[in-house]
Amino acid sequence: METKPLVRKLGALVALTDVELRVLDALHKRRRTFATGRDLVHQGRADQATYILVSGWAVAYKILEDGQRQIIDFLIPGDFIGLRGMVSHLSDHSVEPVTDIEVTEVLVADFMTALADTPRMAIAVFWATSRDEAMVVEHLINIGRRDAAVRVAHFLLELGARLALVGLGSKAGYACPLTQYLLADALGLSSVHVNRVLRQLRDKGMVTFRDGFVTFDDYGRLTEFAGFDPEYLDQIGPLLK
Amino acid sequence: METKPLVRKLGALVALTDVELRVLDALHKRRRTFATGRDLVHQGRADQATYILVSGWAVAYKILEDGQRQIIDFLIPGDFIGLRGMVSHLSDHSVEPVTDIEVTEVLVADFMTALADTPRMAIAVFWATSRDEAMVVEHLINIGRRDAAVRVAHFLLELGARLALVGLGSKAGYACPLTQYLLADALGLSSVHVNRVLRQLRDKGMVTFRDGFVTFDDYGRLTEFAGFDPEYLDQIGPLLK
Numbered sequence: 457m458e459t460k461p462l463v464r465k466l467g468a469l470v471a472l473t474d475v476e477l478r479v480l481d482a483l484h485k486r487r488r489t490f491a492t493g494r495d496l497v498h499q500g501r502a503d504q505a506t507y508i509l510v511s512g513w514a515v516a517y518k519i520l521e522d523g524q525r526q527i528i529d530f531l532i533p534g535d536f537i538g539l540r541g542m543v544s545h546l547s548d549h550s551v552e553p554v555t556d557i558e559v560t561e562v563l564v565a566d567f568m569t570a571l572a573d574t575p576r577m578a579i580a581v582f583w584a585t586s587r588d589e590a591m592v593v594e595h596l597i598n599i600g601r602r603d604a605a606v607r608v609a610h611f612l613l614e615l616g617a618r619l620a621l622v623g624l625g626s627k628a629g630y631a632c633p634l635t636q637y638l639l640a641d642a643l644g645l646s647s648v649h650v651n652r653v654l655r656q657l658r659d660k661g662m663v664t665f666r667d668g669f670v671t672f673d674d675y676g677r678l679t680e681f682a683g684f685d686p687e688y689l690d691q692i693g694p695l696l697k
Numbered sequence: 698m699e700t701k702p703l704v705r706k707l708g709a710l711v712a713l714t715d716v717e718l719r720v721l722d723a724l725h726k727r728r729r730t731f732a733t734g735r736d737l738v739h740q741g742r743a744d745q746a747t748y749i750l751v752s753g754w755a756v757a758y759k760i761l762e763d764g765q766r767q768i769i770d771f772l773i774p775g776d777f778i779g780l781r782g783m784v785s786h787l788s789d790h791s792v793e794p795v796t797d798i799e800v801t802e803v804l805v806a807d808f809m810t811a812l813a814d815t816p817r818m819a820i821a822v823f824w825a826t827s828r829d830e831a832m833v834v835e836h837l838i839n840i841g842r843r844d845a846a847v848r849v850a851h852f853l854l855e856l857g858a859r860l861a862l863v864g865l866g867s868k869a870g871y872a873c874p875l876t877q878y879l880l881a882d883a884l885g886l887s888s889v890h891v892n893r894v895l896r897q898l899r900d901k902g903m904v905t906f907r908d909g910f911v912t913f914d915d916y917g918r919l920t921e922f923a924g925f926d927p928e929y930l931d932q933i934g935p936l937l938k
Binding site: 526 | 759761762763765767769780781789790812813816820823826831833836837840842885
């Protein structure tokens, strides 16, 4: 059995048993692919499917009344897509692939049965969604309180920590398909501003984002500069060994 | 059995059975009270308790590296306090009572057993936490994209919808103990600015916030002005009747 990103992610909290691994595996049956730019979750529509992202990157966003777009988060392998839609009538946001992506469609009934059958895994899923909320809180603080350079640094570090958890990054860096436009939209900055800040961070020898790669030139100093405390991404759960 | 706010809230999604009502009731055994200004959850501390807010208001906030405070959300009866702390090592935020409050302390072991024993209720709890995340997303958008007047209007409407769900508000209005300072801190505005915006909204005949009461003078017009779509607070669950 290949190690799927969601298995790695939940496995960081819970020492998954064979039964739980089989249940997780059974959720990964309905593979689908979506091409860049083709929304797979649609804001305002009912009965949206829920997916687990297996490979590639996506972006969750919301279109406001006046047509402006606010990016809520980027989604990486191991993340749920449209999970909130499972428990509400209409989706309150859209999701678009940033790269071509591979997903597994999860049927509500299957998912509910899986959670009911494996309470420990249910808690791990709950932890994963709590972590998503903690990230949105950090983004709120990013936009509300941090200056542009700290904002960009914090964001790149957060992505790195998330990717490391699913084996796609390290303190050296990670492959990152995001454009400066997407970064700008997520951080409430102009892309010109993002460009200037990235140049500053590179000139200071802290981080380089170039040609689809984020390289942490000095992880320790960048962490200190950003006031980045990965506690809110904490993958060490005290509950379930 | 009195109708507790959390029971009303979860009951809006799930038609709770007698068994589930008893399990919920059993969670409400350890009553405690906290006075205004005395933190009951502490950012950065381990092994924080989890509570259900029974009466009164509280504020969840985070202190940044530079000492600034960002309010994440206000908590009203029926809300969980410190639920994320249950699945992470250290609390990533603090919670302080805005008024004297009454809470029920929930022991982790009791809560986990309750969820494992009543999968439908577990889904309702999951829905409640998803809704919390949806609210933080709205606050992100509020700060990132909406102008001051729309921001204040949207916030007052959201509070009204949340309070209505637990029987503490209606489209006429609600009792609200928040100061203009707290409102300002939550919305990323100065209190002088909040004061000016509240006067504008009142002069336009849309909403009046005075002497601890929010009165919706014209709920329909305020909703339109704010672009408020209560969909993200949707309490009508398709899953569980």
